[in-house]
Amino acid sequence: MLRTENLTKKFGSLVAVNNLDLTLEQGDVFGFIGPNGAGKTTTINMLAGLVPPTSGRAFIGDVDVTRQPDQVKRLIGYMPEHFGVYEDVTVWEYLNFFAHAFGIHGRARQRVIDDVLALVDLEHKRHALVETLSRGMKQRLCLAQALVHDPLVLLLDEPASGLDPRARVEMRALLHELQAMGKTILVSSHILRELSDFCNKIGIIERGTLLISGSVQEVLAQVVPHRTLRIRVLDGVEEAERIVTAHGKVMGLESENGYLRVTFDGTDEEVAQLLETLVTHRVRVVAFEEESADLEEAFLRLTQGEVG
Numbered sequence: 001m002l003r004t005e006n007l008t009k010k011f012g013s014l015v016a017v018n019n020l021d022l023t024l025e026q027g028d029v030f031g032f033i034g035p036n037g038a039g040k041t042t043t044i045n046m047l048a049g050l051v052p053p054t055s056g057r058a059f060i061g062d063v064d065v066t067r068q069p070d071q072v073k074r075l076i077g078y079m080p081e082h083f084g085v086y087e088d089v090t091v092w093e094y095l096n097f098f099a100h101a102f103g104i105h106g107r108a109r110q111r112v113i114d115d116v117l118a119l120v121d122l123e124h125k126r127h128a129l130v131e132t133l134s135r136g137m138k139q140r141l142c143l144a145q146a147l148v149h150d151p152l153v154l155l156l157d158e159p160a161s162g163l164d165p166r167a168r169v170e171m172r173a174l175l176h177e178l179q180a181m182g183k184t185i186l187v188s189s190h191i192l193r194e195l196s197d198f199c200n201k202i203g204i205i206e207r208g209t210l211l212i213s214g215s216v217q218e219v220l221a222q223v224v225p226h227r228t229l230r231i232r233v234l235d236g237v238e239e240a241e242r243i244v245t246a247h248g249k250v251m252g253l254e255s256e257n258g259y260l261r262v263t264f265d266g267t268d269e270e271v272a273q274l275l276e277t278l279v280t281h282r283v284r285v286v287a288f289e290e291e292s293a294d295l296e297e298a299f300l301r302l303t304q305g306e307v308g
């Protein structure tokens with residue numbers, strides 16, 4: 001649904017985007033993560049047909065973005081990083097303008113405006129002037145505008161930036177809804193945590209280069225080499241320690257007051273077997289859980305060049 005091949009953008013001697021290869025299937029929600037200045041906006045602007053690449057190609061569906069930028073505009077919903085909304089019109093007039101521009105007329109236009117207003121939860125603001133909306137509402141209005149022509153692909157450049165925590169949660173819920181509608185979404189952020197819990201794929205870009213990409217699990221597996229299990233036992237600590245230490249996939253063990261922290265290199269299957277072994281040897285297990293790998297830490301390690 002979205003593909004780039006060696007996509008490159010140079011500004012003079014600065015390589016803003018360097019030989020980027022990305023592939024998104026329909027329904028993918030791709031988190032495009034990188035620090036400020038990494039090249040996210042430049043990439044998105046090239047995908048939206050707004051900035052011509054220096055070299056390489058980009059496709060939305062079968063449409064070559066550089067050769068048919070006008071066709072691309074019907075396929076994508078684009079939400080820029082710094083959006084300007086016309087302030088002295090009402091919410092309804094604003095959306096009506098864009099729907100008209102996309103050639104949607106008559107009853108269909110009324111319906112589509114109603115639909116997107118409902119989706120972004122701004123029905124009650126239909127007749128309000130845009131300038132009276134909160135930042136979060138303007139952001140949602142901007143997203144509504146990107147949706148009027150029912151695009152297949154959404155390019156959202158830092159949609160949660162500048163929002164307060166509540167508005168962020170609302171934005172996240174909205175993205176979930178769009179995902180459920182089957183949209184293919186590329187969403188950028190400089191904050192990894194913001195994306196990792198609802199993207200199925202992520203990629204980390206730094207200084208124009210995609211350092212790593214894949215499913216969240218794949219990226220984690222590459223960046224966080226081992227998993228950590230936390231086990232708490234009521235009694236039988238020594239037996240538990242014996243079993244854990246003897247396990248071939250255990251890399252390390254810390255044990256204190258009935259709490260065992262186990263560094264483990266095995267599969268889900270092997271994790272389940274370890275628990276089974278503990279229980280069959282009459283160790284009374286109170287808690288057994290995997291420490292969630294810290295994506296944020298992984299991100300920092302990556303962007304500090306600790307991971308090759």
Ligand SMILES: Nc1ncnc2c1ncn2[C@@H]1O[C@H](COP(=O)(O)OP(=O)(O)O)[C@@H](O)[C@H]1O
Pocket residue numbers: 011014015016034035036037038039040041042043
């Ligand atoms: N129009 C431009 N002219 C010159 N340099 C630019 C231009 N746009 C972006 N850059 C540079 O390209 C790099 C990537 O910027 P950008 O794509 O905005 O990063 P991000 O969105 O990840 O913060 C930065 O070093 C930025 O200064």
Ligand SMILES: [Mg+2]
Pocket residue numbers: 037040041042081157
């Ligand atoms: Mg940017």
